[in-house]
Every structure is written in structure tokens, then in C-alpha cells.
Amino acid sequence: MRSLRLALDELRDAGLYRELRTVESAQGPRVRLDGRDVLLLCSNDYLGLAGDPRLRAAAAEAAERWGAGASASRLISGTMTPHLELERRLAEVKGTEAAVLFGSGYLANTGVISALAGPGEIVVSHARNHASIIDGCRLARAETKVYADLDELAHALEDRRPATVVTDAVFSMDGDVAPLTEIVELARRHGARVVVDEAHATGVIGPEGRGLVHALGLQREVIAIGTLGKALGSYGAFAACDGDTADFLVNRARTFIYSTALPPPSVGAALKALELMDRELVGRLHANARVLREALGAEASDMPIVPLLAGDPEMALARCAEALDRGVFVQAIRPPTVAPGTSRLRAVATAAHTETELREAARSISTCGAVHG
Ligand SMILES: *Cc1c(COP(=O)(O)O)cnc(C)c1O
Numbered sequence: 528m529r530s531l532r533l534a535l536d537e538l539r540d541a542g543l544y545r546e547l548r549t550v551e552s553a554q555g556p557r558v559r560l561d562g563r564d565v566l567l568l569c570s571n572d573y574l575g576l577a578g579d580p581r582l583r584a585a586a587a588e589a590a591e592r593w594g595a596g597a598s599a600s601r602l603i604s605g606t607m608t609p610h611l612e613l614e615r616r617l618a619e620v621k622g623t624e625a626a627v628l629f630g631s632g633y634l635a636n637t638g639v640i641s642a643l644a645g646p647g648e649i650v651v652s653h654a655r656n657h658a659s660i661i662d663g664c665r666l667a668r669a670e671t672k673v674y675a676d677l678d679e680l681a682h683a684l685e686d687r688r689p690a691t692v693v694t695d696a697v698f699s700m701d702g703d704v705a706p707l708t709e710i711v712e713l714a715r716r717h718g719a720r721v722v723v724d725e726a727h728a729t730g731v732i733g734p735e736g737r738g739l740v741h742a743l744g745l746q747r748e749v750i751a752i753g754t755l756g757k758a759l760g761s762y763g764a765f766a767a768c769d770g771d772t773a774d775f776l777v778n779r780a781r782t783f784i785y786s787t788a789l790p791p792p793s794v795g796a797a798l799k800a801l802e803l804m805d806r807e808l809v810g811r812l813h814a815n816a817r818v819l820r821e822a823l824g825a826e827a828s829d830m831p832i833v834p835l836l837a838g839d840p841e842m843a844l845a846r847c848a849e850a851l852d853r854g855v856f857v858q859a860i861r862p863p864t865v866a867p868g869t870s871r872l873r874a875v876a877t878a879a880h881t882e883t884e885l886r887e888a889a890r891s892i893s894t895c896g897a898v899h900g
Contacts, residue, residue: 537567542840543861556879559855568674568874569858573831574730574800574808576760582796586761589795593797601628602777605788606663613794616801617765620737621753622746626765626775628794630786632726632754633659635764637666639722639752640693640776642775644669648689651680653705655698657687658864660724664693677709689885690719696728696739696751700865700873702832707739711748721749730758730800731831736809740767752841758804761796763789812878815885819876822889834860835872835892843870846892853891 538544545812550567552559554577556722558567577584589609599605610628615624629635640663648669652660664671669691674680684690692714707723714721725738733742736758740751748815756765766776776783813829820826825833835857837843843859850857850872861870874892876885 532629532757536845537638542844555814556877556881558856558883560851563854565851565854565856565878566884567856567886568876568892569856569872570875570877571727571757572760572879573727573812573875573877574760574804574875576710576737576758576800576803579760579803580693582760582799585799586792586796589791593791595792598815599785599788600725600784600803601788602784607788607791607794609791609794609798610788613798614765615766616798620735620801620804621751621767621891622737622741623751623767624770626767627776627780627783627788629764629766629780629783630789631762632657632724632752632756632764633662633785634782635752635754635766635792636660636724637663637786638780639692639750639766639776640664641666641668642780643667643720643750644691646689649686650691650693651683652693653695653698654695655701657696657699657724657726660693660695677706677713680710681713684713684717684719690714690717692720693722694724696723696725697731697830697832698834700860700871701834702727702729704739704831708743711745715748723749723751725751725753726757727832729753730804730809731812732829734806734809736804736812742822755793755797755800759797759800761800762793763797779782808878812876815876815878815880815882818882819874819880819889822886823893831876833874833876835874837870837872838868839872843872846872850892855888855891857888857892 548560554572597605614626644667646668649667650664651672652664652675654675667822670685674683728738730736732739742748742812750768752766755761816829816831823833837846840861847859857872857874860873
């Protein structure tokens with residue numbers, strides 16, 4: 528048996544060893560990190576809701592009324608009134624017939640993909656998709672094909688077997704948006720199903736944050752996965768889809784069937800977040816995204832994720848440490864999260880930052896010598 532200590536030493540030697548840092552305050556634009564006050568520039572709290580007093584109150588109220596936990600899976604005795612209310616609200620916001628809650632985005636992707644893509648079928652997955660999608664493909668009994676662009680997708684779909692195409696709506700480590708209209712058009716031509724992961728699109732894309740699928744009017748053509756843990760400031764996830772698909776997932780998605788239902792406080796907080804997610808709040812996120820991008824010299828857009836390429840993992844770690852010295856926490860992202868040679872800092876603007884904070888943070892990072900990708 529290979530020693531784990533040896534494996535850890537190898538990771539250290541390659542600059543790929545990972546360590547936990549501790550946030551000693553509630554989440555927000557400024558946090559206490561390992562004993563220091565820093566500006567937080569790498570969370571996915573896009574709308575600044577995780578620490579919002581109104582979400583805290585909603586979670587507390589739900590705990591008072593419904594308890595701390597759901598005590599069983601949804602199909603045993605875990606389905607509670609707030610779960611149905613949240614599923615109804617999510618379907619409304621996403622413009623779909625139905626929505627099905629999952630324990631997390633990781634569980635949603637692994638459960639949905641493995642339920643939909645069976646033996647004798649194929650899953651066609653983008654090369655930069657999130658790890659939970661990759662793991663969903665591994666769990667599915669279909670054969671996986673990986674594509675990097677629309678030509679490769681078209682080629683993969685020449686296969687005669689039934690196909691499911693899976694893509695991130697917004698690629699999580701780059702912040703770019705998938706060409707979803709073209710993907711859906713190709714899939715339609717080949718009779719393939721499309722699953723879109725809106726982890727970084729929900730609360731982020733569209734004037735009201737309804738996501739990429741809704742913005743393009745494709746909600747009847749795809750299954751949209753979303754998380755409650757990022758822009759919505761809570762925990763959990765969902766699939767927004769038509770009624771038959773929802774029914775099928777309830778019957779066949781193993782991560783839905785064999786896992787305890789979401790705790791009521793998380794559900795209460797997510798319901799409150801949907802109430803607060805309006806044009807003004809999402810507009811503030813978009814304005815801040817534009818400020819950060821401009822300050823970092825990135826291409827102009829409303830997307831809050833800005834990758835700052837460093838190349839080597841050691842270089843990314845050094846830049847992260849330098850930024851931290853200057854009071855800005857922007858985490859280094861290294862393989863296998865990103866491809867070898869593309870280690871980076873991943874800067875993220877939220878609605879809760881001030882313009883001044885973003886400009887100062889950008890200055891701190893830029894003088895570390897980082898170059899945007
Ligand atoms: C974070 C993330 C997930 C996982 O969602 P969780 O709710 O955090 O488990 C899935 N897909 C993408 C693209 C993500 O960035």
C-alpha cells in the first residue's frame with residue numbers, strides 16, 4: 528500500500544498541496560481570516576446574501592417553526608411544506624413547470640446525469656465542466672465523450688446512440704458564458720437532451736438573475752441545475768425542468784432518493800434570497816463586476832468572475848500570499864481544478880463590495896504582477 532504521507536509529499540513538491548483557511552466571521556465583503564481582517568475577493572456570494580440579516584432571520588424563523596433537520600429522505604418522511612414551497616418558487620423564477628431540490632449542486636449533477644444517461648447511451652460533456660459534472664459522467668452507465676468547442680460537439684453527436692449534452696452555463700474558473708443557443712440548436716438537430724449547470728448563472732445572469740437559460744428563453748428545452756449555495760446565500764441545489772423530468776428524477780436520481788432532505792433553515796434562507804433577488808440587487812452585482820473588470824484590465828462585461836493567470840502552481844500561490852499581505856484574499860486555483868499550466872487567482876466581485884474596495888483590491892492584485900487571462 529502506498530503511504531499517504533508519500534502522496535502528500537508529492538503534492539507538496541508539485542506545489543499542489545492544499546490547506547484549509549479559516550474564516551472567523553460571517554461571510555461578507557470583509558471577513559476575519561486566520562486572525563486578520565481582509566477584503567474577500569474569492570467567494571461565490573455574488574449577491575452578498577450569505578451574511579445578510581434578512582437571510583439570518585429567515586433561517587432562524589424556519590428553525591423555530593420547522594426544526595433543525597428534515598430527519599429522513601424526501602421519499603420517506605422528509606418532504607416538508609417548505610420544500611414544496613421552495614420548489615414552486617424556483618420553478619416560477621426559472622420559468623419551468625417544476626423544480627426538484629437536491630442536497631447540493633454536487634449531488635444534483637451526479638444524480639441528474641447518472642439518472643438520465645443509461646447504458647447504450649452517450650454523455651457529451653464540455654472539457655471545462657465542473658468536477659461534479661465529471662463525476663456524474665463517471666457514475667452514469669453511458670459512455671462519456673468530451674468536447675472543447677462546437678465543432679467537436681457536432682462531431683460527437685454524429686453518434687447514433689441517444690445523447691445527453693452537459694455544459695456549465697458560466698465556466699466556473701474562467702467566468703465565460705457557454706454558447707447555449709448553438710448547443711441547444713445542435714442538440715435539437717440530433718435529438719439530444721441538454722443539461723445546463725447554472726451554478727454561476729443563477730442570481731448572476733439576466734436583469735433579475737434568473738440565469739442564462741431563462742435569459743435565452745430556453746427553459747422548455749433544457750434541464751437547468753442551480754445551487755442555493757452561491758448567489759442565493761444558503762445551501763442545497765435544484766433541477767428546474769418539465770413535470771415529467773421532475774417525476775423521473777424523484778423516481779430515479781439516487782442522490783435525491785438516498786439522501787436526507789434539506790434542513791428547513793437552509794430552505795427558509797433560500798426562499799428569502801429569492802424574494803430579495805431583484806433588479807436593483809442584481810444590477811449592483813453587474814455594476815460591481817464592470818468596475819472590477821475595468822480595474823483589472825479584463826474585457827468589459829457584467830460577469831463577476833475574473834481569472835488572473837499565473838501559470839505555475841507555485842506562482843499562483845506566491846501571488847495569493849502577496850495579495851494577502853496587502854489585505855486581499857483571492858485564492859489560488861491549481862490543477863486538477865484547472866488544466867496544468869493555467870494556475871490562477873480567481874477574483875470575484877459581489878453586490879456587497881463598494882466601488883472603492885474593488886478598485887483598491889484590484890490595485891493590490893495588479894501590483895503583485897498578475898496578468899489577466
Ligand atoms: C459550486 C459548483 C457546483 C457544486 O454546487 P454545490 O452546491 O456547492 O455543491 C456545481 N457546479 C458548478 C459549476 C459549481 O461551480
